[in-house]
Amino acid sequence: MxxxxxxxxxxxxxxxxxxxxxxxxxxxxxxxxxxxxxxxxxxxxxxxxxxxxxxxxxxxxxxxxxxxxxxxxxxxxxxxxxxxxxxxxxxxxxxxxxxxxNDAETALYGGVGGAEGVILISGTGSICFGRNSEGETKRAGGWGHIIGDEGSGYYIGINAINRIAKGYDGIEEKTAMTDLILEHLNLKSPQGLIEFVYRSGAGKSEIASLAKLVDEAYKQGDTLAEEILLRAAFELFLTAKAVIDYLKLNRKEAFLAVNGSVIEKNECVSNEFKRLMNKNYPLIKVTSMKNDAAWGAVLMGMKN
The missing domain is CATH 3.30.420.40 (ATPase, nucleotide binding domain)
Structure with missing residues (x-):
């Protein structure tokens, strides 16, 4: 065998x-x-x-x-x-x-069950990858948390820290994210965020984990949290748009599979992304992954 x-x-x-x-x-x-x-x-x-x-x-x-x-x-x-x-x-x-x-390609195979379609991943980082029936491929995003990763958990977390700092300085209004994140990190003051970001050894995963607290603040009615999440959804839409337009998938029915904690579990980001997709690309169906990326690698191995 x-x-x-x-x-x-x-x-x-x-x-x-x-x-x-x-x-x-x-x-x-x-x-x-x-x-x-x-x-x-x-x-x-x-x-x-x-x-x-x-x-x-x-x-x-x-x-x-x-x-x-x-x-x-x-x-x-x-x-x-x-x-x-x-x-x-x-x-x-x-x-x-x-x-x-690249892991985005095997995720595409697993996500749409074949070679043609688009996969959008937004967890700690973010990336979009697609292939059309002619075999052309296109990737957008995936530049890492320092250069890019817009719409990711890290993007949401670092923007939350930025808005907390601005609220503390009086540059803009204060936000419910402050108490939620400070309590989560066991910090007494927003000034403690300097230690957390620059000297504690916290990496992109730790900052990305703050995204769930931004979601909690949004559910409490915090407008700044909502602004961050809506912007994240728009950034993910722009990333997907670049792939869809390049591959000319906007002219036909196709699947876009989503994967990752942000795009799957954050209700505000997920709903706004789907709204933007439905408005601009009504023929493209946004769906959860049919299979995981490891099975996508099996499918890719079988095909090739």
Whole structure:
């Protein structure tokens, strides 16, 4: 029997799915972070080797039985990065066919169930990726939290901190986000945000986690929180628009799958994004992902 392995290499965890060549799921497994830029080559190779060995042991098959391994992960957009990931995979002992691509592409396969359509991801960061029936692809966003990631959890969190600071200085009105976020971070004053942002070691994930408190302030009627969330939705719409227009998907019925805590769980962002899409692209159906990105990697491996 021949098998396919699909891997979604995330920034916090790695999801793996093992399937036979007929598309039957054999088992699922998980490992640690997989971003070579943040974790380093040695860590990622050790993690993948252990994950593969554990998977094969549980399935009672050998490495030689796996004919295709498809991995989608962040940080492999350049040829040099793909070569690093190729070396990492070979270092695990796997010698079969390998497909290495960005995690947005495998998410597209999983999200829309095939090659054509659009995937919009907004969690800690944000990115949009699409492909049309002619095989053309387009990516927008995904520049990281310092350069871009508009409409993401980080975008919402850092804008909330900015509005709290302006309220404290008297530049604009005070906001309910202040008490909610200070209590969450166990800070006595907005001035404590300087320590939190610059010296505490807090990263983009910690700042992105504040997005749920912005949502809470919005539900309490805070207008500044609403302003941040509506702007986030508009930024996500602009990102999706760039992909849709480039691929000429605005002229036909197509699916746009959404994934990530912000676009899926934040009611204000989700509703506003869907409103903007329906108004400007009535033929495009916004939907949840049909399958996850790891299964998308399996589908991509089967197709190729």
């Amino acid at each position: 021949n098998y396919i392995i699909g891997i979604d290499g995330g920034g916090t965890k790695t999801a793996l799915k093992l399937a036979d060549v007929d598309g039957k799921l054999i088992l699922s497994n998980e490992g640690g972070p997989c971003n070579i830029n943040s974790m380093g080559k040695e860590y990622v190779q050790k993690m993948l080797k252990e994950l593969l060995e554990d998977t094969l042991s549980k399935a009672e098959i050998s490495m030689e039985d796996v004919k295709t391994l498809c991995i989608g992960t962040a940080g492999v957009d350049r040829p040099d990065d793909k070569k690093i990931m190729e070396d990492i995979i070979r270092g695990t002992g796997y010698s079969g066919r390998t497909i290495i691509t």
